[in-house]
Amino acid sequence: MNGQKAIWDRLITGPRSEYMLRAAMWRVAHGLSSIVGRTISNDEPQVKRVPISQVTAHASGPESERVGVYLVLQDGLHGQTILILPRMCALRLVDLLMGEQPGTTTELGEIERSALAEVGNLAVSSFLNTVAAHNPETSNLMRPSPPAVMVDMLGAILNVIITPIASVRDDLLIIETNFRDAAGAVRGRFWILPDPEVQGLMA
Amino acid sequence: MTDNIQSVAIGKIVASGAPDDVLVAYGIGSCVAVCLYDPIARVGGVLHALLPTTPGENGRNKNNPAKFVDQGTPLLIEALLKLGARRSRLIAYLCGGARVLSALDLDDFLNIGERNVLAAESALRTERIRVRARATGGRIGRTVRLYVVDGRVTVKSLKHGEQTLAPVANSTLGMKRKGYAAREPASVAGA
Numbered sequence A: 001m002n003g004q005k006a007i008w009d010r011l012i013t014g015p016r017s018e019y020m021l022r023a024a025m026w027r028v029a030h031g032l033s034s035i036v037g038r039t040i041s042n043d044e045p046q047v048k049r050v051p052i053s054q055v056t057a058h059a060s061g062p063e064s065e066r067v068g069v070y071l072v073l074q075d076g077l078h079g080q081t082i083l084i085l086p087r088m089c090a091l092r093l094v095d096l097l098m099g100e101q102p103g104t105t106t107e108l109g110e111i112e113r114s115a116l117a118e119v120g121n122l123a124v125s126s127f128l129n130t131v132a133a134h135n136p137e138t139s140n141l142m143r144p145s146p147p148a149v150m151v152d153m154l155g156a157i158l159n160v161i162i163t164p165i166a167s168v169r170d171d172l173l174i175i176e177t178n179f180r181d182a183a184g185a186v187r188g189r190f191w192i193l194p195d196p197e198v199q200g201l202m203a
Numbered sequence B: 001m002t003d004n005i006q007s008v009a010i011g012k013i014v015a016s017g018a019p020d021d022v023l024v025a026y027g028i029g030s031c032v033a034v035c036l037y038d039p040i041a042r043v044g045g046v047l048h049a050l051l052p053t054t055p056g057e058n059g060r061n062k063n064n065p066a067k068f069v070d071q072g073t074p075l076l077i078e079a080l081l082k083l084g085a086r087r088s089r090l091i092a093y094l095c096g097g098a099r100v101l102s103a104l105d106l107d108d109f110l111n112i113g114e115r116n117v118l119a120a121e122s123a124l125r126t127e128r129i130r131v132r133a134r135a136t137g138g139r140i141g142r143t144v145r146l147y148v149v150d151g152r153v154t155v156k157s158l159k160h161g162e163q164t165l166a167p168v169a170n171s172t173l174g175m176k177r178k179g180y181a182a183r184e185p186a187s188v189a190g191a
Helices: A002-012 A017-036 A050-057 A088-098 A110-134 A154-166 A196-201 B070-083 B113-125 B177-181
Strands: A041-042 A046-051 A065-075 A078-087 A142-144 A148-153 A171-181 A187-194 B004-007 B010-015 B020-026 B032-038 B043-049 B091-096 B129-135 B140-145 B152-156 B163-166
Touching: A002 A017, A002 A171, A002 A196, A002 B177, A017 A041, A017 A088, A017 A110, A046 A050, A050 A154, A050 A196, A050 B004, A065 A088, A065 A110, A065 A154, A078 A088, A078 A110, A078 A154, A088 A110, A088 B152, A148 A154, A148 A171, A154 A171, A154 A187, A187 B177, B004 B010, B004 B140, B004 B177, B010 B020, B010 B070, B010 B113, B020 B032, B020 B043, B020 B091, B032 B070, B032 B140, B043 B140, B070 B113, B091 B113, B091 B140, B091 B152, B091 B163, B113 B163, B129 B163, B163 B177
Parallel strands: B004 B020, B091 B129
Antiparallel strands: A041 A171, A046 A171, A065 A078, A065 A142, A065 A148, A078 A187, A171 A187, B010 B043, B020 B140, B032 B043, B032 B091, B140 B152, B152 B163
């Protein structure tokens, strides 16, 4: 716990926190750009504390249809990550990934979900690679779980990330950035959440 | 009459006797919504709980007890009694407890929805309140609405649209417990 708390500390409150988060999220955006073949940019990453009762409203309307690509961080750095996309943007993203004309993808079947899972994989790996570069002592210990793709109401998707933290906290510590292409056809939120125990320690 | 939407956020309880109030718990996944209604007093309330039981040795969470089904359910009942409800007349409906996440090797975590529903059933059993209808389990998120004016309960999902879980509450049903206990509670499909 101490080792990973030290990393989260450096990332969230350390003197080079801003630089590291900016570098990590830039790398995520760069990775996404390379697989979709167009420039994806991102907002300045922010660290936020959001009360559990307001998490869904913070992200969007709770009934809005969203696609969530969820991965758990394991081993050296424990936590959760989620890429949240409006359904239409997820369909558009699949079109780009498959080299199809816009509007070709209309459903999210197994192949389409697999493609979106790879996007989640890439985003998280890009983030972790940058974190590892700044924390060489743990570079071999960072490993994300296989991605899980959820398509549902936003509120239901966010239950998944809130639940592990809610037993120890009444709020969520979220590292957040928003991604978009120039046309706004592809846009989404990317959240990184430290392990519940670390969230408590960093209160 | 215009509906006055009262949102029931995660970890919150909303109870009301205002006829134009509609209590809404949006986008419930593994959470559970415990809905209670007294058809005589025409008061209703919704608990939107996230976890089945309060962790820790003393089993209490002073800051936000409504996050937990075991603490939140008695608090919901208490709030309704203050509005004029009688425990013996309360009708219960359950919604949520889904397993939205179907991958990853996290069994305990994945079963949280089922455990939430079991905890709600247990808490209601302790209070001698029967569940009249439910829309629980499955793999879908839901929005539940309780209309204070007549006790109607609707459940909406992206897959099934909006369905009525409970029609207008008949004031006699809440008291004829023996008669309706013999029937299976109504349910709305989940998967």
